[in-house]
Amino acid sequence: MTTTLITGANKGLGFETARRLLAAGHTVYLGSRDPERGRVAAGRLGARALTIDVTDDASVAAAARTVEAEGGLDVLVNNAGIEGRRPDGSVVSAADTTAEEMRTLFETNVFGLVRVTHAFLPLLLRSAAPVVVNVSSGLASLTGMTREDSPGHAYPGVAYPASKAAVNMVTVQYAKAFPTLRINAVEPGYTATDLNMNTGTQTVEEGAEIIVRMAQTGPGGPTGGYFDVAGRLPW
Numbered sequence: 001m002t003t004t005l006i007t008g009a010n011k012g013l014g015f016e017t018a019r020r021l022l023a024a025g026h027t028v029y030l031g032s033r034d035p036e037r038g039r040v041a042a043g044r045l046g047a048r049a050l051t052i053d054v055t056d057d058a059s060v061a062a063a064a065r066t067v068e069a070e071g072g073l074d075v076l077v078n079n080a081g082i083e084g085r086r087p088d089g090s091v092v093s094a095a096d097t098t099a100e101e102m103r104t105l106f107e108t109n110v111f112g113l114v115r116v117t118h119a120f121l122p123l124l125l126r127s128a129a130p131v132v133v134n135v136s137s138g139l140a141s142l143t144g145m146t147r148e149d150s151p152g153h154a155y156p157g158v159a160y161p162a163s164k165a166a167v168n169m170v171t172v173q174y175a176k177a178f179p180t181l182r183i184n185a186v187e188p189g190y191t192a193t194d195l196n197m198n199t200g201t202q203t204v205e206e207g208a209e210i211i212v213r214m215a216q217t218g219p220g221g222p223t224g225g226y227f228d229v230a231g232r233l234p235w
């Protein structure tokens, strides 16, 4: 039996990933920073609700203790993330990007991912087939963002792409440090969720596909890579 934790799974891509992995036979901890939202979402799917705020040391440590006491972890999906749009849906421009805004985005997307990975690593390293999926973005690709014909090239924000580029580097370095782990960064594609005021052009079913696939990577599968549904992406 494979036990999986998905952070930020009370809605959006994380929720859909939980639904699919439950259908594939995983025991799923549905992570949510809000206990009530987590309880309702987990109840809808038959998952285990786990309160986990990735920006909070005590919350992450308590979540790790719970999962350890209940038997351990095989798969971690670091999905929780924020884009930091303004209330009117617009992306904060380069001219308006402040250090404080960068810090907020990095606190969830990068430091949160590292906080959770660090806390759950001892459990994962006890698994026979440990897997980590880091939900990155196409906007993390330096190659893509510097090519005028790439879909993300016109994206005006600074903090979000920078935070996801950091996620990619974190993935590469963990992969080298822990060779028994399959750890990869994935780009779901532009998907209609609350993150982008539902402006995305894909459904959550389409967006979750690569997350679900990489969560099921076997011991012989790739590690330290960056993938979308069509295959490897350039860094």
Ligand SMILES: NC(=O)c1ccc[n+]([C@@H]2O[C@H](COP(=O)([O-])OP(=O)(O)OC[C@H]3O[C@@H](n4cnc5c(N)ncnc54)[C@H](OP(=O)(O)O)[C@@H]3O)[C@@H](O)[C@H]2O)c1
Pocket (backbone or CB within 6 Å): 007, 008, 009, 010, 011, 012, 013, 014, 032, 033, 034, 037, 052, 053, 054, 055, 078, 079, 080, 081, 082, 083, 108, 112, 135, 136, 137, 138, 187, 188, 189, 190, 191, 192, 193, 194, 195, 196, 200
């Ligand atoms: N949608 C896209 O087009 C797209 C494209 C590329 C990558 N991504 C990435 O995909 C991931 C999922 O995003 P989504 O599109 O599904 O967005 P979403 O519907 O807004 O879901 C984001 C999830 O992250 C949770 N979250 C935010 N801050 C958190 C924290 N401090 N601790 C724990 N959970 C937290 C949210 O919880 P609350 O409900 O409590 O806010 C929510 O469950 C993100 O990493 C995002 O960057 C999305």
